[in-house]
Every structure is written in C-alpha cells, then in structure tokens.
C-alpha cells in the first residue's frame with residue numbers, strides 16, 4: 001500500500017474463478033436497472049425483496065474476507081461496518097468521470113471502498129479501464145478475481161472510461177465507521193419479514209425495474225427492452241405465456257405469471273412460475289452446462305410449437321423486446337455469441353431444473369441454520385456447523 005498520500009491496495013486473484021462465476025450467475029438472473037444510465041445492479045436487499053434471500057449466502061464469506069482485509073490494510077480492526085454490497089454491471093455507454101466515493105452529502109458516511117472485478121478487460125468487455133487521478137498505479141485494467149481497496153475521500157479521486165463493448169461486472173462494497181449505516185442490521189430486519197419456506201421461488205419486482213431504456217429523452221421513452229427477457233434472448237431462449245388467450249391480462253403483467261420456455265420452434269412442457277423463475281434456471285444452466293451434460297435425469301418433453309403458440313411467443317417478444325438490435329448494441333459482443341447460444345437447448349434446461357432446485361435448497365438450508373446466530377449478533381457472518 002502507498003501510505004499517507006494515496007491509501008490504496010490492489011490484490012490479484014482475491015476471488016477464485018468459481019466465486020466470480022457464481023456471482024455472475026446471480027447478477028444475470030436477478031439484476032434490475034441501475035442508478036445511472038447503462039448500468040444494472042443487484043443489491044442484497046433486492047434479493048430478499050424478490051423472494052431469493054438464500055442468494056445472499058454466496059456473498060457471506062466474500063464480504064467477511066473483504067472487511068478483514070480492509071481493516072488490516074488500513075489499521076482499523078473491528079471498527080468498520082459494511083455500508084453497501086452490490087453487483088454492478090456496466091454495458092456499452094456507461095462511464096464515470098473523476099470523483100471520490102464520499103462526494104455527496106448522503107455518501108459522507110463512506111470511509112473505504114472495495115471493488116472486485118468479476119470479469120476481464122479485453123476478454124469480456126472493451127473500454128472500462130479504471131484510473132486514479134494521482135499516485136500509483138495510475139490505471140487498473142480489470143481482471144476477474146482482482147480487487148482494489150481505497151479510501152473513499154479525495155486522496156483517491158478516480159474515474160472509469162466508457163465501456164465500448166460487452167458487459168463489465170463488479171462486486172462493489174463500501175465500508176463505514178458509523179454503525180448507524182450498518183447494512184447487516186437492515187438486511188436482517190428485511191429477512192425477518194420473509195416467510196422462509198422449505199423452497200423459494202423467485203418473485204419479480206415491479207416491471208418498470210426491469211425496463212431498460214437507453215434514451216432518456218421524452219421522444220424515445222418507449223424504445224427499450226425488458227432486461228430479464230433480453231437476458232433469456234441472449235442465450236437463445238424465448239417465452240410462451242399461458243395467459244396468451246386471456247385478454248383481460250395486461251401484456252406487461254404476462255411475465256409475472258406462468259410461462260414456458262421456447263427455442264427454435266420448440267417448447268418445453270414444464271411450466272415456470274414467472275419470468276424470474278425461468279431466468280434463474282436458464283442462467284443456472286448456462287453457469288453449470290459442462291457439469292450437467294454427463295448427468296442422467298428424467299426429462300420433460302420437448303414439443304414442436306403449434307401456430308397459435310408460436311404467435312404467443314412472437315407477441316411477447318414484440319412487447320418486451322421490440323428492437324432486437326438494441327440488445328446487441330447494448331451488450332456488444334456478449335450479445336452475438338452464436339456458439340454459446342447453439343450449445344444450449346431445451347433438454348439442457350430441463351436437466352438444469354433439478355440441479356437448480358438442489359442448489360436453491362442447499363443455500364436455503366444454510367440460511368435457515370445461520371439466521372439464529374445472525375440475529376443474536378446482528379451481523380451476517382459465516383456460521384460453522386457440526
């Protein structure tokens with residue numbers, strides 16, 4: 001660390017490739033429109049609000065390690081609270097000019113930042129280099145697993161170049177000395193309000209949280225796409241709504257209800273509770289595809305679509321993805337990965353359902369076992385079981 005003038009530290013491979021991939025899975029199945037143009041985010045409170053509180057489990061040990069490292073580096077052991085944890089992705093057009101992370105009255109509580117890179121410059125996206133205004137290093141090229149720690153004040157003024165292709169993904173945390181900004185106690189009170197069943201099916205937030213609209217000006221307000229629908233489309237999948245014939249259902253509500261997954265004129269017989277359920281399973285399949293291939297699980301049937309079914313699939317697409325090209329321009333080359341799309345099929349989705357359910361149950365079990373201790377200590381920490 002360069003002491004004094006520019007307190008900061010860069011560590012390579014702080015996160016394992018497996019940790020990066022798991023967080024990428026969570027982001028690609030749960031993200032909403034972010035707080036700035038061309039930015040998507042997944043916060044822990046959003047995971048709880050969408051009935052996926054078990055998905056905070058993969059963050060627990062990573063948050064703990066980051067906090068320990070930052071306290072050790074900056075000599076403030078046992079003094080810090082995590083103020084915010086979020087997965088943040090930037091697509092084409094996103095950038096941020098020179099700033100310090102405490103530069104707004106409502107951000108004054110921020111003392112330190114940790115930014116973990118979950119994918120890599122040059123490989124997964126172009127542009128998006130990080131720069132410190134003064135001191136060394138002047139430039140950081142994001143590489144999956146690397147993390148940068150720095151103080152949130154004006155000794156670490158920084159910027160990020162515009163992303164010109166692909167989707168740049170980070171796990172960002174801020175730390176505060178002020179216990180009233182402790183994220184854990186807020187998250188714990190939200191979890192307490194959940195009814196934790198044996199199994200969690202995700203529940204989408206309001207549709208406007210998923211509507212990506214690149215042009216902020218009034219004339220183009222409706223040109224955009226649903227981010228969940230787009231992420232399914234990027235992997236080559238479409239959706240068939242079972243409320244298609246029911247004209248009393250508002251089109252915008254259709255993703256909230258029962259859906260089937262379609263691909264290339266075929267349909268999987270299995271029904272999904274809503275778009276988030278379908279998206280989580282498909283993203284899980286994409287994450288674990290190589291491991292699933294060897295497995296032998298009973299399949300759902302894959303049927304050829306009838307003409308009316310095809311029409312419903314196309315009708316949904318025209319509502320939620322009116323301009324296909326916009327997805328490719330937004331996500332750049334990750335949007336035109338034909339080989340990946342080719343390799344994923346409906347039989348694979350069907351295999352993935354069972355594995356996704358096992359994964360979900362396992363995390364939920366850990367959550368339920370950890371909760372009593374979390375509540376006692378009012379912190380979210382790794383609990384060791386016998």
Ligand SMILES: O=C(O)CCC(=O)C(=O)O
Pocket residue numbers: 096101115130158159160170172
């Ligand atoms: O993603 C990065 O490299 C840094 C982002 C940043 O500066 C911020 O969100 O304040």
Ligand SMILES: [Fe+2]
Pocket residue numbers: 099100101158
């Ligand atoms: Fe920043």
